[in-house]
Amino acid sequence: MSTPVEPDVVALARRWRIEVNVGSAAVPDWKVCPGITSFQPAAEPNIEDSSDYDSDGWAGNTKTGQSWELSLTINRRITETAKTYNPVHEELRLASYAYGEASRVHVRYMDRRGLPEAYEGRALVTWAPSGGEYTALDQVEVTLTGDGPLLPIDNPVVVTP
Template sequence: MSTPTEVTALARRWRLEVNMGTDEVPDWQLCPGVTDFQPAAEPNIEDSTSYDSDGWTENTKTAQSWQVTATINRKTNDVVKVFHSVHEALRLAWLAFGSASEVPIRYLDRNGMPEAYQGKALVNWAESGGEYTALGQVEITFTGTGPLTPITNPLAGS
């Protein structure tokens, strides 16, 4: 039996979803039109060196923050004059305060590979603008509030 050839994963493997339901009854829906996706989870590391380390520095992770930046092509229904419901939920959360400003998101490998994460985030919404030939795009920054949790990819095995 031959060994399968390894291939390089593509950036477009990421799928971004927003919970349009509740914590008790989740309704995970695709955020369509993603053209650029950049997740990050940066640790806060503090120097914990003491005299006992024999001159070698020691460090301690004291916190963790996470963020996702995505650019989307804004989707509309020009017949009934509405934007896509997921896009609108994100735009409205950007202007909200308190729990209405926190959006449950998850991102996962659309090909069913094991990488998948979930957390609540605050939304920053920035229209791209552009020349008359440009598409209507928005850069959305999701700033994590609370943990980013690895989850089992719901697309695994599909």
């Protein structure tokens, strides 16, 4: 008797989970960023033409740099009785108005189901409230612009079958 083959399924865009370190580099305290409704990662290489006469007319290209960015939309979360915003949202908002080291956040994002894709890096924050009609949700467009490398990491999400 043969072993049945499990069919492949299509991964969903909502598989991503983003965490922000609200602690320090020495003692990290990773907190989930809730309310994400849209997520777009980008890691664009800088490619320069390195063609020369020795290539017999074929173009040559060399990767000379790399940049990364995360674009996300979040539904703003509040604690009604305490009159406070979600602490991760506040970490992002306050970093967007700061300078120097305070303007950077330490982030990581990963597949929430424990698949091997996961990354970590430091980023500058752009915070842009969406506004809208009287029926709209309080949404914010957040851009995390990489400051340094985006490193592949082991996925910290542990999923038990």
